[in-house]
Amino acid sequence: MSELLDFQDAFVETLNADVAPLARWLAPGEGEAGLAVYRNTIAKGCVDALAANFPTVLSMVGEDWFRAAAALFAREAPPASAVLLDYGEAFPVWLDRFPPALDLPYLAGIAHLDRLWTEALFAAEAPHLTAEALSTLTPEDIGRARLRLHPSVRFGAFEAGLPSLWVASRDGREDLELSETPETLLLVRRDGSVRSRVLGAVETEFLRACRAGQTSAEAAERATLADPNVPLAPLFAALIADGVFGGFSLETDR
Known part of the structure; x- marks a missing residue:
């Protein structure tokens, strides 16, 4: 068995290099x-x-x-x-x-x-946090809750409109233009398929805060600093509907 394993390891190594690792099993020149x-x-x-x-x-x-x-x-x-x-x-x-x-x-x-x-x-399978699960919490509890991102959540922020360009190309559109507007692409798997959405600065900062383990109140404050004129409540509801969160913790210590 050891000889077989040695041969298999040498064969794999040879595929990415020269024939030397297999030399002892081959006739000269073969x-x-x-x-x-x-x-x-x-x-x-x-x-x-x-x-x-x-x-x-x-x-x-x-x-x-x-x-x-x-x-x-x-x-x-x-x-x-x-x-x-x-x-x-x-x-x-x-x-x-x-x-x-x-x-x-x-x-x-x-x-x-x-x-x-x-x-x-x-990414790993996990349930998505629903609005119903959060509805049982008091406003104070929601503020100190630490929201965990779902394992499948990925987001990439760019100083230009690459996310919109990516979405347009994936949709098969021919009118591909790169804007100078900063954008973030959100990706999350729901029901076996990956869904995407282009986000602005407020949602991006909220997600970054959650990823860093900050409380909902801290995340909201960070998001508001990005743009105080954008109402946070509907954006938060949209993130929940997207299935971005996998759960929460009410622990006061990290």
Whole structure:
């Protein structure tokens, strides 16, 4: 069994390097031709996985550009697991320094949002906090409650309108324009599908405060500082309806 495990480990290592790790199992001069078949199959699988995990990037740059870039990325950052459903965590950062993408400064941000969508899809299961559950609390209790974000919640804030651009592209619209308005994209999984919504500064600060473990009262104060003219109550109700929260704690100590 040890010999078999050694061979399997060497085989996997060889797929990402040269034939040396397998040398003791091969006759002189053998191995490269056969391994090329496996390497090509794995490379295609990586490119296909990236295309599935970053569909918005693919739609913006086109099939040829994307697959060429994805092949280079897969060569530099091969998967650490045989399961490729989650492959590409480092792809957004890689795109940010990829020379052919320098003329597309928004592309790394779009890839980041695609990645957040994947993370939301595969996040842990958990119930969503409902308005009915909060209705049993007094106003004082609601103020000192620490709201926990649902495990599937992801949000990305940008100084420009990348979230709206991402949503428009995912919807298949052709009128793609990048505004200069700061936006945040909220993603949360409900009933097995990931839902998205573009948020403003008030909701963004409220979510940031909740993620940091602050109380609802502290989160409300932080959100109000972002824009005191925006009423918080309807925005809070919308976040609950989105399923953003997974529960709450009334503990006074963290």
